[in-house]
Each structure stands twice: as structure tokens, then as C-alpha cells.
Amino acid sequence: MTELPAWAQGFELELKFDERLAPHTTIDIGGDARWFAEPATAEGTAKLLLALSTAGVGWKVLGGGSNLVAPDGGVRDEVVIHPSKLNEFRIKDTRVTLGAGFALQRAVALTTGEGLAGLQGLGGIPAQIGGAVAMNAGGRHGWISDVLESVVVAMPDGKLHTILASDLKMGYREAHLPKGAVIVSATFDLAAGNAAELKKTAGEITKDKSKKQPTREKNFGCTWKNPDGQSGVSAGKLAEDAGCKGLAVGKARITATHGNFIDNDGGATAEDVRQLIARAEAMIFAEHGIELEREVVIWPEPRLSMSSRGG
Ligand SMILES: Cc1cc2nc3c(=O)[nH]c(=O)nc-3n(C[C@H](O)[C@H](O)[C@H](O)COP(=O)(O)OP(=O)(O)OC[C@H]3O[C@@H](n4cnc5c(N)ncnc54)[C@H](O)[C@@H]3O)c2cc1C
Numbered sequence: 001m002t003e004l005p006a007w008a009q010g011f012e013l014e015l016k017f018d019e020r021l022a023p024h025t026t027i028d029i030g031g032d033a034r035w036f037a038e039p040a041t042a043e044g045t046a047k048l049l050l051a052l053s054t055a056g057v058g059w060k061v062l063g064g065g066s067n068l069v070a071p072d073g074g075v076r077d078e079v080v081i082h083p084s085k086l087n088e089f090r091i092k093d094t095r096v097t098l099g100a101g102f103a104l105q106r107a108v109a110l111t112t113g114e115g116l117a118g119l120q121g122l123g124g125i126p127a128q129i130g131g132a133v134a135m136n137a138g139g140r141h142g143w144i145s146d147v148l149e150s151v152v153v154a155m156p157d158g159k160l161h162t163i164l165a166s167d168l169k170m171g172y173r174e175a176h177l178p179k180g181a182v183i184v185s186a187t188f189d190l191a192a193g194n195a196a197e198l199k200k201t202a203g204e205i206t207k208d209k210s211k212k213q214p215t216r217e218k219n220f221g222c223t224w225k226n227p228d229g230q231s232g233v234s235a236g237k238l239a240e241d242a243g244c245k246g247l248a249v250g251k252a253r254i255t256a257t258h259g260n261f262i263d264n265d266g267g268a269t270a271e272d273v274r275q276l277i278a279r280a281e282a283m284i285f286a287e288h289g290i291e292l293e294r295e296v297v298i299w300p301e302p303r304l305s306m307s308s309r310g311g
Helices: 042-055 102-111 129-134 193-214 233-242 271-288
Strands: 016-019 032-037 058-061 075-081 090-091 094-100 149-153 160-164 183-191 252-254 260-263
Touching: 042 058, 042 075, 042 149, 042 160, 042 183, 094 102, 102 129, 102 193, 129 183, 233 271, 252 271, 260 271
Parallel strands: 032 075, 058 075
Antiparallel strands: 016 032, 090 094, 094 183, 149 160, 149 183, 252 260
16 A cells, blocks of 8 residues: 655545646646645645645646646656645635636536626636646637636745736736746636626637637647747748648657647647757748747656655
8 A cells, every 4th residue: 555655644634646747738748747736725735835845745736737738757856736626616706716626618607607707708618727827728719817816825934825817917828927826716806797698708719719729639738838928920921831740750749730729639748849849940940931939838858766665
């Protein structure tokens, strides 16, 4: 039986050992997390961070895994924190508080169904609430930052802190969280609206997205940020014009539908994806002289330490 590490003793924590990361990501890539923690409460998350920082053990946060490539070698020396059990949902007038693990699409369905406007433009975007805030999910129909009022984060000091959205300085696919912070919930300031109309809008945006993007295949959404945000030429078009569509390494392939999407054709590795991205970036630079900035989060492969060799 696997022994409970010292840092996990003395408080309640759901901790899995050698949990495969691939099924927790939309591209279905990634080896095992040596420690996979699913705290049940915000306070439990803060306690976990204090225990880890005291023990000198690092952590990474995995939300919906929809813009993330997990390493082939897994995560061996750090703890993967998965806030999927932080699932609260509270409505007070037009103010809605959601746990970090709450699925964004469930939030879109629930709020529009309640006649609350603000999240309908995020129809079709896969995410947990925490990941959607960390990446400022959105696009031409609106951004999560448009309606975010505040977040509660667990911090390495073992405390919960409330941060106003204005202090997160959210931009194109970014939010400035303090180092080590784990979002445990988010509060949105929505507006009263017509439920039927809002649901229709969210449905139409979702449908339109599935026509333009390979939303049913295994991928992680966009690989690169558009160079000028939502204005100007898109990263997908730059990749397409550089001849990247259809380019493949191993089982990872840039889709024919969208030059910014990489599909896992079955059995792709993180190494396939890394090499494919590097090859495409070289082609894009050669064609346009533009160095695209990556949107996808790629976790590094583990260092070969004593623990990862089982020593
Ligand atoms: C088919 C498809 C279409 C997509 N379309 C869009 C789109 O239109 N617009 C868009 O913005 N994105 C899109 N994406 C990308 C993705 O949906 C977003 O980036 C989303 O916000 C990621 O959320 P997640 O919960 O899956 O985060 P993950 O992918 O799990 O993590 C992303 C980053 O957020 C951090 N993070 C996650 N949870 C927390 C937390 N609780 N506290 C602190 N940090 C955290 C992670 O550590 C990581 O750095 C698409 C993806 C797919 C697969």
C-alpha cells in the first residue's frame, strides 16, 4: 500500500496516487501524477497549500484540462491539485458565486436558465470556473472578465484571500494571480435578462463554434494567441498561410478545419505536440516573420530525480 506522505497527515484530504493525467485533459495526453489532490473545501485547499509550502513541496493546478498539455513522464515531484470537488453554486439577486471546480458550461446553462445575463457569450468553451478565470476565457462574444467581480484564492500562508477582479489585471488569456494562488471560487455580477433569449444566444454561439472549430475531437483549443488580440489577422490564418494545416508529428496533427488547433489522432504524446508546435512556429516565422506567443499551457517533463526513478 502507498504510504501517506508526511505533508498530507493531520487533516482531511482526498489524495490519489499515480493518477493518469491524460483522461483529465481534453487532448488526452499525460502520464501519472504521483500525488493527485482533490480538496473538498476552500479551507481544506488552504490547509493543503500551507502543509505543502511548509514541507517545501511544490504544486500545479489542473482545472478542466482544456488548454493544457500534461507531461508524458507525469508529475513526480509536485502535487497536482484538481479543484473539481469545489462545486458550490449560490445566487443572490443578480450576483452568482461559483466554486472553482464548477463546469463553465453548466454555469452558462444555469445562469441563462435563471434569466441572468453575462455568461451567455462563453457558450461552448470547455473549462472549470477556476481555469476560465485564470485564462480569462472568452472571445468575440465576451470575456469572463466582463462580469467577474472577485475571486477567493487559497494561498501558501494557509489563508483564504478575496481579490477584486480589477486587481487581477485581466487581459487577453491572462489573469495576474499571486504566486502559488489557487482559485477556490469566483463571484460574478450579472444582469437581469430574458431566460429564453439568453439560452438561445448561448446555444447559437455554441453551434457556430462547433461549425468553425473541431470541438468534438481531442484537442486543447488554440495553440497560439492571436498577435493583435481579437483585431487583425488570426494566428490560425497565419498558420494556414504558412502551410501548417495537416502538418503532423507522430499522432499529433494540425487540423484541416482550423490552423490553430492540434488534434490527437490516437496515442499522441506531449513530445509529438512539442515538436509539432516548434516545427509550425518555424514555418510561420519563415513565412511571416512573426513569432507567435503560445496560448496553450505546456507543463515541463519531470527532471530525473531519485523519487522519479523510484530510488
Ligand atoms: C474545443 C475547444 C475550444 C476552446 N475555445 C476557447 C475559446 O473560445 N475561448 C477561450 O478562451 N478558450 C477556449 N479554449 C481553451 C480553454 O477552454 C480555456 O483556456 C479555459 O479557460 C481553460 O480552463 P480549464 O479549467 O480547462 O483550465 P486548464 O486547462 O486545466 O488550466 C489552464 C491554466 O489555468 C490554471 N488553472 C486552472 N484552474 C485553476 C485554479 N482553480 N486556480 C489557479 N489556476 C488554475 C492551470 O494551472 C493552467 O495554468 C478551448 C478549448 C477547447 C478544447
